[in-house]
Amino acid sequence: MKAHRILLTGVTGQLGFALWPRLRLFGEVLPATRHGALPGGGRGLALDLAAEPNMLARDIARLAPSIIVNAAAYTAVDRAEEEPELAWRVNAEAPAVFAEYAAAHGAWLIHYSTDYVFDGRRSALPWREEDPTAPLNAYGRSKLEGEEAIRRIAPRHLILRSSWLYGPRGRNFLRTILARARRGEALRVVDDQVGSPTAVSVVAEATVFILARELAGGSFEGGLYHLACAGQASWFDFASAILEEAMAAGIIAHPVAIEPIASDQWPAKAVRPAWSVLDSSRAEQVFALRLPHWRVALRDTIAELAEAVQASGLFMGASTCPSP
Numbered sequence: 001m002k003a004h005r006i007l008l009t010g011v012t013g014q015l016g017f018a019l020w021p022r023l024r025l026f027g028e029v030l031p032a033t034r035h036g037a038l039p040g041g042g043r044g045l046a047l048d049l050a051a052e053p054n055m056l057a058r059d060i061a062r063l064a065p066s067i068i069v070n071a072a073a074y075t076a077v078d079r080a081e082e083e084p085e086l087a088w089r090v091n092a093e094a095p096a097v098f099a100e101y102a103a104a105h106g107a108w109l110i111h112y113s114t115d116y117v118f119d120g121r122r123s124a125l126p127w128r129e130e131d132p133t134a135p136l137n138a139y140g141r142s143k144l145e146g147e148e149a150i151r152r153i154a155p156r157h158l159i160l161r162s163s164w165l166y167g168p169r170g171r172n173f174l175r176t177i178l179a180r181a182r183r184g185e186a187l188r189v190v191d192d193q194v195g196s197p198t199a200v201s202v203v204a205e206a207t208v209f210i211l212a213r214e215l216a217g218g219s220f221e222g223g224l225y226h227l228a229c230a231g232q233a234s235w236f237d238f239a240s241a242i243l244e245e246a247m248a249a250g251i252i253a254h255p256v257a258i259e260p261i262a263s264d265q266w267p268a269k270a271v272r273p274a275w276s277v278l279d280s281s282r283a284e285q286v287f288a289l290r291l292p293h294w295r296v297a298l299r300d301t302i303a304e305l306a307e308a309v310q311a312s313g314l315f316m317g318a319s320t321c322p323s324p
């Protein structure tokens, strides 16, 4: 297999960080962050996705990647309501610039999108790739435009829509719940939004699996795929499971009270879909992979965290940001 030159954006983010070591299987990884500083020290490439599109295009051309993996995004869902132009720059315009480079140079573009492209106005039937999109918030609109630009422009693309991402590092729901539970705070958690909690490790591993298959086989099954853990949960179910698994793993010592609430009892700037469960069966069939149940992936992530806590004797610190 040819050794590739892989531009990876968003290395400071939870998914980008998980992808970074795994992508080395395919060749030289060029890790990029907004200002060039890499997590854990060292310098990577500075690539600001909010930069003027011509400047971004020039920088990408200079790097000459054969694969671009775009794990960077403007993910502050509530803040996007106040600065929709910035969200648009990063989530809609920058992916279009990547797509133009990919189209002109025969490069692959791997991009990630979100369940928030759906309006959530149905229940019981998980969303499929061909279902009509109708985002309810500025973040979702910007992500949808990014998807559409890539589909219009770049013939060799993979758009992987995921949902409710969490992992052992970064800003996410899992870490917020754990940090608050460790402080002994009682929790009130929304119970009328239902989705597919998905561990970043699952998305990172599936990305590598798909890429390996595509690059080795020379076959081409690009396009749009849902990629989320199996099963469904409300934020309340998810938080309850986090507490249960964390108690069992010894990450939290004492139980904390948890109360289900309705979305209107937790005012947020951005409206979120009530039902955003994704059906990932197309990816499972086309790529012959099996996505784990969210509860299994959660247990694995908590086990990873427990090991890290034990090794360092430290907890990983609080995060207050709700998950996109």
Ligand SMILES: NC(=O)c1ccc[n+]([C@@H]2O[C@H](COP(=O)([O-])OP(=O)(O)OC[C@H]3O[C@@H](n4cnc5c(N)ncnc54)[C@H](OP(=O)(O)O)[C@@H]3O)[C@@H](O)[C@H]2O)c1
Pocket: 009, 010, 011, 012, 013, 014, 015, 016, 033, 034, 035, 047, 048, 049, 050, 051, 070, 071, 072, 073, 074, 075, 090, 112, 113, 114, 115, 143, 161, 162, 163, 164, 165, 166, 170, 171, 323, 324
């Ligand atoms: N998180 C979720 O629940 C979720 C759900 C569904 C889909 N997704 C999608 O999955 C992908 C990965 O999300 P994630 O959860 O890993 O996100 P994340 O942890 O919030 O990380 C976002 C990354 O994007 C970078 N970034 C933001 N603005 C940038 C800019 N102007 N220039 C360069 N880099 C910039 C951030 O850099 P800084 O560290 O410098 O800010 C960070 O590295 C995204 O496409 C997201 O839309 C996420």
